[in-house]
Amino acid sequence: MTNPVIGVLALQGDVREHLIALAAADAVARPVRRPDELAEVDALVIPGGESTTMSKLAVLFGMLEPLRERVKAGMPVYGTCAGMIMLADKLLDGREDQETLGGIDMIVRRNAFGRQNESFEAKIDFAGIEGGPVEGVFIRAPWVESVGAPVEVLATYDGHTVAVRQGNVLATSFHPELTGDDRVHAYFVDMVRAGL
């Protein structure tokens, strides 16, 4: 089977690390900034960064509606950290003018795990991923405050939900792309392959 083409939304955030992790997981990975580039990918990763800036740039680059449409049409998407925030149907502690794409029936609390200097690394048991817990880096990370019926909780940390999936849409509070452990990316690539 040919390898799926997976874009990384390259408006802002840690794009390069995701491109490397996706390539290691046997996907054809490329940055996506414009609607015509979005139209050419099978799936998309939304990286970590700063969700308020990402939201502003998505509006500025004319990407907000094309992104919403692709998510609604069932394109597989994986959001990490700020990317998780972008995929939330509802946000707590967001900025007033902050837009999200939605896609997962969940309420996400922004900056829930604290400030930059409270960033940490933790081993996370992840449902559906074998070979022991995955390494997660949490940087001003959000958590999932509550989920609706169609959402599967894949991982928790310290009693808080940090990884979820609703159909083709996956989100983690943490950054697996910064650890050299590519199993979450491989899990996503398998999701994409299953839908092709």
Ligand SMILES: NC(=O)CC[C@H](N)C(=O)O
């Ligand atoms: N590492 C991250 O992506 C941080 C997310 C950031 N706190 C935000 O609100 O977007």
